[in-house]
Amino acid sequence: MPREDGWDAVQTAVQRYVRSRSGRHDIADDIAQETVARLVELGRMQQIGSIFALAFRIADNLLTDMHRRERRLSDEVDDEWQSEEPSMDRVLDSRRAVDVFNRCLRRMPPLRREVLIRRRLNQESCRSIGEDLAISAKAVEKHITRGMIDLRKALELAGVDLVGHD
Known part of the structure; x- marks a missing residue:
């Protein structure tokens, strides 16, 4: 398990990774924070071989989940809510x-x-x-x-x- 400053390094690496993979700066902090939280929880239960490799895999999974959730939400937009009227x-x-x-x-x-x-x-x-x-x-x-x-x-x-x- 990394020390406190080690988690900062993991979080910074994940932020950069998310920005480069998704092109979205608005979600990088949230995904990095969630990734570190999951790593800490996993580290309490088991030995982690490569923290950075696992961090990037968790971040990938979170990105995939977020993409699915956003796509599902956008698909659920009802045509009744869309209007031809001007804003x-x-x-x-x-x-x-x-x-x-x-x-x-x-x-x-x-x-x-x-x-x-x-x-x-x-x-x-x-x-x-x-x-x-x-x-x-x-x-x-x-x-x-x-x-x-x-x-x-x-x-x-x-x-x-x-x-x-x-």
Whole structure:
């Protein structure tokens, strides 16, 4: 049986082993601790030939058990719990985005606001908008571009990221 500092060496070796075998740093400490606890218990009942070899075998078994348990749990997820609805974070970000859009539209010059709404929301052509407002199609495009830049800046300033969600 190792001394106290010997168990630390075993635990450190098992942590490295688990990290390299599984690629998961989140479970290495737990498996190493459980491995040492089992080694201590076994050492009280019988002579252990190679502590490190047995430690790695115990760690392998614990990894296998954990993998099976996680797979079984993920297989048990009921389809009823899965939803096609957007996440609450997505809903809240969307609501914030609508608020930002509304505030930004209210602050825009009236002509830019009208052009942007007619083109982006009402899907009117640039030529149709230009004819109705007595401006060129090129001027309509510039108002749209400037309006979209204003909206993007307002979203950035508000910290709303509409693209970052799945």
